[in-house]
Amino acid sequence: MHLVLFLIFAGFCLAGAVNLLLQTHPINSALSLIVVMSSLAVLYLLLGAEFLAIAQIIVYAGAVMVLFTFVVMLLNVGVEEKTHGSKIARVIGFPAVIVVLDVIGTVIVEAQRHMGAISLSQPITTTQDLSRVLFRDMLLPFELTSVLILIAILGAVALARKEGHS
Amino acid sequence: MPQSLLNDVPSSWYLLLSALLFTLGVVGFLIKRNLITVFMSIELMLNAVNLSFVTFAHEWHAVKGQIFVFFVMVVAAAEAAVGLAIIIAIFRARNTLNVDQIDLMKL
Amino acid sequence: MNLYLWLIPVLPFVGFLINGLLGRRLPKALVSTVALAFPLAAFGVVLRAAMLAWPGNGNFSLPYVENFAGSWINAGLLHVDFSFALDQLTLVMLLIITGVGFLIHIYSIGYMAHEEGYWRYFAYLNLFLFFMLTLVLAENYLLMFVGWEGVGLASYLLIGFYFDKKSAADAGKKAFVVNRVGDFGFLLGMFLLLSQFGSLSLGKIGDALALNPGQHGGILTAIALCLVVGACGKSAQIPLYIWLPDAMEGPTPVSALIHAATMVTAGVYMIARTHGIFDRSPFALAVVAIIGAATAFFAATIALVQTDIKRVLAYSTISQLGYMFLGCGVAAYSAAIFHLMTHAFFKALLFLAAGSVIHGLNGEQNMLKMGGLRKKMPVTFLTMTMGVAAIAGIPIWAGFFSKDAILYEAFQHGVLGRSLYFVGLVTAFLTSFYMFRLWYLTFFGESRTSTTSLGEHGASVHARSDTRLVLEAEPSHAVHESPWSMLGPLVILAVLSFVGGWVGIERFGQFLSPVTGPIIDPALEPGGKSLDITLTVVAVAIAAIGWFFARLYYGRKSERPGQIVAAMPGVYSLLVHKYWIDELYSNIIVKPLTLASRYVLGWLGEGAIIRGSAWLLAGIATLLGELVRRWQSGNLRSYSAWLAAGAAVLLVFAIASALFGLHSFDFAIAWAGR
Numbered sequence: 001m002h003l004v005l006f007l008i009f010a011g012f013c014l015a016g017a018v019n020l021l022l023q024t025h026p027i028n029s030a031l032s033l034i035v036v037m038s039s040l041a042v043l044y045l046l047l048g049a050e051f052l053a054i055a056q057i058i059v060y061a062g063a064v065m066v067l068f069t070f071v072v073m074l075l076n077v078g079v080e081e082k083t084h085g086s087k088i089a090r091v092i093g094f095p096a097v098i099v100v101l102d103v104i105g106t107v108i109v110e111a112q113r114h115m116g117a118i119s120l121s122q123p124i125t126t127t128q129d130l131s132r133v134l135f136r137d138m139l140l141p142f143e144l145t146s147v148l149i150l151i152a153i154l155g156a157v158a159l160a161r162k163e164g165h166s
Numbered sequence: 167m168p169q170s171l172l173n174d175v176p177s178s179w180y181l182l183l184s185a186l187l188f189t190l191g192v193v194g195f196l197i198k199r200n201l202i203t204v205f206m207s208i209e210l211m212l213n214a215v216n217l218s219f220v221t222f223a224h225e226w227h228a229v230k231g232q233i234f235v236f237f238v239m240v241v242a243a244a245e246a247a248v249g250l251a252i253i254i255a256i257f258r259a260r261n262t263l264n265v266d267q268i269d270l271m272k273l
Numbered sequence: 274m275n276l277y278l279w280l281i282p283v284l285p286f287v288g289f290l291i292n293g294l295l296g297r298r299l300p301k302a303l304v305s306t307v308a309l310a311f312p313l314a315a316f317g318v319v320l321r322a323a324m325l326a327w328p329g330n331g332n333f334s335l336p337y338v339e340n341f342a343g344s345w346i347n348a349g350l351l352h353v354d355f356s357f358a359l360d361q362l363t364l365v366m367l368l369i370i371t372g373v374g375f376l377i378h379i380y381s382i383g384y385m386a387h388e389e390g391y392w393r394y395f396a397y398l399n400l401f402l403f404f405m406l407t408l409v410l411a412e413n414y415l416l417m418f419v420g421w422e423g424v425g426l427a428s429y430l431l432i433g434f435y436f437d438k439k440s441a442a443d444a445g446k447k448a449f450v451v452n453r454v455g456d457f458g459f460l461l462g463m464f465l466l467l468s469q470f471g472s473l474s475l476g477k478i479g480d481a482l483a484l485n486p487g488q489h490g491g492i493l494t495a496i497a498l499c500l501v502v503g504a505c506g507k508s509a510q511i512p513l514y515i516w517l518p519d520a521m522e523g524p525t526p527v528s529a530l531i532h533a534a535t536m537v538t539a540g541v542y543m544i545a546r547t548h549g550i551f552d553r554s555p556f557a558l559a560v561v562a563i564i565g566a567a568t569a570f571f572a573a574t575i576a577l578v579q580t581d582i583k584r585v586l587a588y589s590t591i592s593q594l595g596y597m598f599l600g601c602g603v604a605a606y607s608a609a610i611f612h613l614m615t616h617a618f619f620k621a622l623l624f625l626a627a628g629s630v631i632h633g634l635n636g637e638q639n640m641l642k643m644g645g646l647r648k649k650m651p652v653t654f655l656t657m658t659m660g661v662a663a664i665a666g667i668p669i670w671a672g673f674f675s676k677d678a679i680l681y682e683a684f685q686h687g688v689l690g691r692s693l694y695f696v697g698l699v700t701a702f703l704t705s706f707y708m709f710r711l712w713y714l715t716f717f718g719e720s721r722t723s724t725t726s727l728g729e730h731g732a733s734v735h736a737r738s739d740t741r742l743v744l745e746a747e748p749s750h751a752v753h754e755s756p757w758s759m760l761g762p763l764v765i766l767a768v769l770s771f772v773g774g775w776v777g778i779e780r781f782g783q784f785l786s787p788v789t790g791p792i793i794d795p796a797l798e799p800g801g802k803s804l805d806i807t808l809t810v811v812a813v814a815i816a817a818i819g820w821f822f823a824r825l826y827y828g829r830k831s832e833r834p835g836q837i838v839a840a841m842p843g844v845y846s847l848l849v850h851k852y853w854i855d856e857l858y859s860n861i862i863v864k865p866l867t868l869a870s871r872y873v874l875g876w877l878g879e880g881a882i883i884r885g886s887a888w889l890l891a892g893i894a895t896l897l898g899e900l901v902r903r904w905q906s907g908n909l910r911s912y913s914a915w916l917a918a919g920a921a922v923l924l925v926f927a928i929a930s931a932l933f934g935l936h937s938f939d940f941a942i943a944w945a946g947r
Contacts, residue, residue, distance in 0.1 A: 006175045010183050017190040017210060026202045033206050036187075040213055047180070047224045049232050052216075052239075059239050064209065064246045071250045072202055077263045080200045089914065093196070100921050101189050107928055108181045115225055117174035122224070125232060133229045134236070145240045152244030159251035162258075196914050204909075269907030 002120045005046060012039040024079045026072045030065060037061040048124040180221040187214035201253055201263040205246075212242045276322045278357040278410060279341035281367065284315040285402035292399065296392025305382050308395035312378050312402055316371035323364055328784075335787065336360035338412055338476065346415070350471055356412035358475065362788040365610060366409040366542055369617045373534045374402055376762035380625050381526040383758030384632060394434060394524065401427035405535050409542060414463050414473040417543070421459065421507065424536045425452040431531060432523040444519035451516040455506015462499030465492060475546065482549045489553045497550050497557030500543065501564070508540030508594045510568045515855055517591055521583040525628030528583060533590050533620035538613050541597040545606045548789055552604060559689055562602020566693040566700075569595030571852075573703035577710075578848045581638050582627050585711050589664065590620055592700060596679055599697060603690050605682035606789035607782035611774075612675035618773045619663035619672055622766035626657035629755040629763065630715060640711065645720035649752045652760045654716050659767040661712045665705040666816045674774030676701065677809050684808060685798055698815055705819025713827035720752075 016035035023029045037060045044053035134142055191214060194207030216235045223231025253263070260268055288311030296304050326335060342355035359367075378398065385394050404427055408420025425448075433445030467473055469492050470481045482488070504510070509517040520532050531537070544551060544561065551558055569592045576588035593616050600609030631638055633650050647654045663672040680701070683694040754760070782792030795805040826833045838845045847853070904915075 002173050002175050006179070010179075013183065013187060014190075017187055017194075020203075020206060020210065021190060021194045021197065026200050026206075029203050029206055033210065036210065037213065040217060043180070043183075043217065044220055046175075047220050049220050049223070049235070052220060052232055052235055055236065055239060056216075059243055060209075060213070064243055067246060067250060068202065068206060068209075071253065075202075075254070075257050075263060077200065077257075080198070080203065081264065089196075093914075096918075096921065097189060097193060100924065101185065103925060103928055104185045104189075105182060107932070108178045108185065110932075111181075112176055112178040115177040117176050118180065118221075118224060119174040121173070125223075125229060129229055130232060130236075133233055138233055141237065145237060149240065149244050152247050156247040156251035159248065160254045192917055196910060196917060199910075265909045268909065271907070 009039040009042045030068050030072055034061050034065050047118060048122060050124055051127045051130050177221055177225050181218060184214045184218040199265050201265055204265060205249055212238060276337060277318055278339045278359055280318045281315050282403045282406035284311045285399040287311055288399040289396050289403060292392050293396035296396055301391055304392045304395060309378055311399060312375045316375050319367045319371045322359060326359060353413055353415045353473055357410040358412035360788050361785050362545060363409050365614060369614055370405050370535050373617050373621050374530060376765055377526050377530045380759050380762040383756045384526055384628055397427055397430045401531060408539055412475055418459060425449060428531050428536055431527040432520045434523055441522040444522040448516035448520050451513050452506050455503045455513055458499045458502025462496050465496045465499060479549055493550050494554040494557050497554045500547055501561055504540030504544055508537050509591050510564050510598055514591050518584055518587045521587050525624055529621045529624035533624050534617040537594055541609055541613055544601045545610055545789060548606050558602050558604060562599050562693055565595045565598025565602050566696040569700045570696050573700045575848055575851050576707045580641050582640050583638055585707060586623055586627060599683055599693060600679040603683045603686035605679060607785040607792055608678040608682050608778060610785060611778055611781045612679055615671035615675040615773050618766055619660045619770040622656060622660040622770050625763055626653050626660060629653040629759055632755050633752050640714040642721050643715045644718040647716040650754045652754060656763040656767040659770050661708045663770040665708050666701055666812060668813055671770050671774035674778060677812055678778040680812060681805055681808050701812060702815045702819045705816040706823050709820045709823030710827050713823060718830055
């Protein structure tokens, strides 16, 4: 059961990611990314992180991606031009990516010896557990992040408004 | 399919997925021409890392891993807001979102 | 009882300091007094030392060594002290230098009376005395070298005394440079001495030689030959004689003192000093003898055709120095020193008399423009005659005894000696001939001095006619005799040229024998006393024949000289151009050297190295800049690509070290622990 679920939603992730790369119009890429986010939310659930799964949907898929979509539609640049990348990049780039992936993969596979398996019967991290740590041990970082968000809002407003306003 | 495998997915698979997603994000970051698409690749990378964190948090039964994901999400959201505001400002100045044509510091 | 040897050089040095530093502002009388007082004082000290230390007086045993300032160099193997030593040889040299030097100082008072650099002249002259006295008093070779170099310096300063005259300045440079070449040989000799004997002290070297009586040849020959190079430079022998004729650009008293009586004899003195080593190396002795005889003959031939009176005397000096070298080369050191002494007397006399003639003729030096001065300058004529007789070897004059002694010793010295004897004999003939030629041309016949050449010089010039260093303008004089300040020393030197040889080689050699080795008694030699007498008669005959021919050719106005020249134009041209040696040296040595150094300095040094390295540095900076500039493209994708590449490298590195166990930390700790 777990395996099937994992395979399906991992597949959705990969498909969405690849589609993001292959699409020319940014709106299609944004929609693909939404697919990726949602699939990741399911995977979080499978990993026992219920709060994070919901947060992923609400924050990422629901807010960030909406923001992206708004901007795409606002600016409306249209289809991306064909990219003339340099030949060197093509020659070195793809093998390099594969090599790096190989290296990382090797490490991970090696590490499997020291790791266990994920199963659905393992306990989930409840929101209670999370909030206990968040509001007790991590109170200061929590407050600081709220300040960070405030700054981000101010910055976004300041950057995006039209010139000429006092 | 062995029963064990059906119910127990090895942790390394999640990590492999995370690696793949991250690599795809890097490739997109390098290949794409549209500024917004580049930005989206960055978000993809962040998500891949989040997956990795959650996997390890589950592996070692450390809630702190999930807390970290929480913070990453917060920062990513803030970053997305500010970054898109910048992109709008750039578009107003250059009237293009082609990364190759935005090569001067001075706006 | 202290002999105060150190006073002997120091007194003239004080005179140099006073005249050199203050002389410009002092009145001329004071400059003269200072200039005369200190050499006279030095002469006084020498006399006192001579009287006290004369063998037989019993107060001192010679050699008397005086360490007057402690240790000079004390570095590893090299120990050199400030030491003066007095022995018979040094005593002879000291008497000559201070005595004749003092006389020449008196002469200079009159000769240089109207020169602008009066104070400078006497300062340099005193400086020269200081160095020369150091040279002969030195107890070790390094101190001797100090004096050696110093007299070279003083010579340069005095030859180029009329420094605004290009030929004088060039002559000074030439003298110095050629001396330098000789000094190089001297230095090599010193290095070899040091490596062989471990010391440069004359005493210690003598002791070391005495310890090893069987040592011959080899390194000793090498030392001797190197020292011979030095001696050739200083004493103007082949191949380093070329500076001496040019040195006549200096004032005539300078020529008398430095280039006749004292400095040029330093080489002979040095060889006589080092005779211990030369005796052990027959090869080196042969070299010295051959060089001496060849130079004597060579210079005499050139003197035959010279027209400048000073040039004749210069080549004559070179020739006589050749005789001294011949004497040393046949191991007759006392005979060589005897000739050195008599030569000092009569050559100084000849130069000073020539100076008197030049002075009397307001600067004329060309003998072809002289003549008939016998009546107009009687004292000069008489004294010069004494000098000519002495150098020609007329019996009972001084030169006769000394030259004869050398020729006799040469004859007795094996096959080589005998052949060199004949060379010496021919040279004696030539000497007599050209000296009497000079005598006749200058003093006899009708006066060839044109009145116009006298009238041109509105100002009375008491030195060279074409310098502008003339202070006062006097109404032009006719040919006149010189003042007594100049004639006095002439008379004294004339007397010395007459009686100087009467001491005789036997007594002189006996006096010097503790230093130069035992003398040869003619009675005991093969041929006995009769051979001695025969050779003497031959020498006198040769001198007389020379005089006869000179009288024939130059006694009266005759066509014969012109006929000879016309008959042998090639030989004449060769002699007049001094065998083209100067041109040869210039083309073979000077020009390539100048070219090479210009190339090295200009192209290599200036161009390649300096400009090249500047260009290189700038080029590197520019090139790197060009390369790095491409990186800052402003292109986002390019930046991100490099970012990714860097990250990948780091990643691979981290993984690799984790995988393959590269524990860099442990490495560092292990290294530090060792």
